[in-house]
Amino acid sequence: MSDEVIRSLTVSGVPYSYRLLRHRGPGPARTEPVLVIGGALQGMGGWQQLEAALGPFADVVTTDLPGMGGAGPLPPGPSHGLLGRALEGILDDLGCARVNVFGFSYGAGLAHGLVRRSPHRVARAVLGGVPVEISDGLLRAGLDAERLLARGEAEAFAEHIAAMLLCLDERRHVTRRALAYRYVRRALLHTARHSPHLGDSVRRALTERADFSGGPTGVPTLVFSGEHDTVTSAGRQRLFAERIGARHFLTVPDTDHWVVLERARETADLAARFFTDRSPAGAPCLRPVARDPEPAGLGAAAGVR
Structure with a gap:
């Protein structure tokens, strides 16, 4: 078997x-x-x-x-x-x-x-x-990324979505941040070049709650x-x-x-x-969380390689 x-x-x-x-x-x-x-x-x-x-x-x-x-x-x-x-x-x-x-x-x-x-x-x-x-800011960022993809700008799309989904604020420590960014960006770029319905998937994930x-x-x-x-x-x-x-x-x-x-x-x-x-x-992943903390927010992709 x-x-x-x-x-x-x-x-x-x-x-x-x-x-x-x-x-x-x-x-x-x-x-x-x-x-x-x-x-x-x-x-x-x-x-x-x-x-x-x-x-x-x-x-x-x-x-x-x-x-x-x-x-x-x-x-x-x-x-x-x-x-x-x-x-x-x-x-x-x-x-x-x-x-x-x-x-x-x-x-x-x-x-x-x-x-x-x-x-x-x-x-x-x-x-x-x-x-x-999902915040209005995140929704706008995702729809902007979809428009980049529709124009054939696959690399810009991958960078935009990666920056949207990862916390790139250097004031907040994220383990393997640069590695995660490179991996996610590369995976998105590959998908953008091979999946004809990627844009539809992005839009649905953001707008169909x-x-x-x-x-x-x-x-x-x-x-x-x-x-x-x-x-x-x-x-x-x-x-x-x-x-x-x-x-x-x-x-x-x-x-x-x-x-x-x-x-x-x-x-x-x-x-x-x-x-x-x-x-x-x-499990090594326990940490108390405040009841209503400020969201981490979107980070800019600059400086992450």
């Missing part, structure tokens, strides 16, 4: 796929499969650290949902309903009663929607970089944020965690919205602990 299986599916005529990496530990898996739902510009192949941390305990499922990665483009109109059906199609195809869900950034909204609609199908949920609130309302669902949930998240501040994400009755809220020190890149091992370890019913207290 192969350790990796890629399955192709269709929802409302749109092709998409998922990748199943079977657990590599001795004996049976220790927890339900983990379904990973990434950001609007992330595909199934970018989760190596998470796979390494979770692989000894569970099957890991990553996705190219419609409009993301190598999947087909989304049709005109609202997309969250279609994406929700796509996720349910993956669960049906897997044939398992329940899964753990790891949702990051745009994927956190999709994961939260799955928990709200089908709590009986979700054993535990980890939500990171939750875009509960997920429904983050709703109370406790009975699904154990952990929410985590980068300390200097520039999309939605850590304090506002903490308020979201309180509102939904999350079991834990944690901040990862010295990181921004790209916490899963800047502190990849730590966030992967955090998810592994939670999905195997171990306390996150031993």
Whole structure:
């Protein structure tokens, strides 16, 4: 039996796929499969650290949902309903009663929607970089980037989005800031040159907001944020965690919205602990957050190489 299986599916005529990496530990898996739902510009192949941390305990499922990665483009109109059906199609195809869900950034909204609609199908949920609130400034910056892309200015687009999503304010310490900026910029540039529906994905992620309302669902949930998240501040994400009755809220020190890149091992370890019913207290990413701190704000890309 192969350790990796890629399955192709269709929802409302749109092709998409998922990748199943079977657990590599001795004996049976220790927890339900983990379904990973990434950001609007992330595909199934970018989760190596998470796979390494979770692989000894569970099957890991990553996705190219419609409009993301190598999947087909989304049709005109609202997309969250279609994406929700796509996720349910993956669960049906897997044939398992329940899964753990790891949702990051745009994927956190999709994961939260799955928990709200089908709590009986979700054993535990980890939500990171939750875009509960997107400022008007961030929205304008994103739409400016989309216009750069439409004019064929791929490099300017990549620089603009990277500066928008990372905290480049030198007064705030972010571990591996320069490395993260180069990686994100390079990945965006590659996507800009190869994905014909990238601009649509950017616009949808900024303008089609997920429904983050709703109370406790009975699904154990952990929410985590980068300390200097520039999309939605850590304090506002903490308020979201309180509102939904999350079991834990944690901040990862010295990181921004790209916490899963800047502190990849730590966030992967955090998810592994939670999905195997171990306390996150031993994870190296605990820091108290003020109730309503000032957001980190957008940084200029100058000087970051």
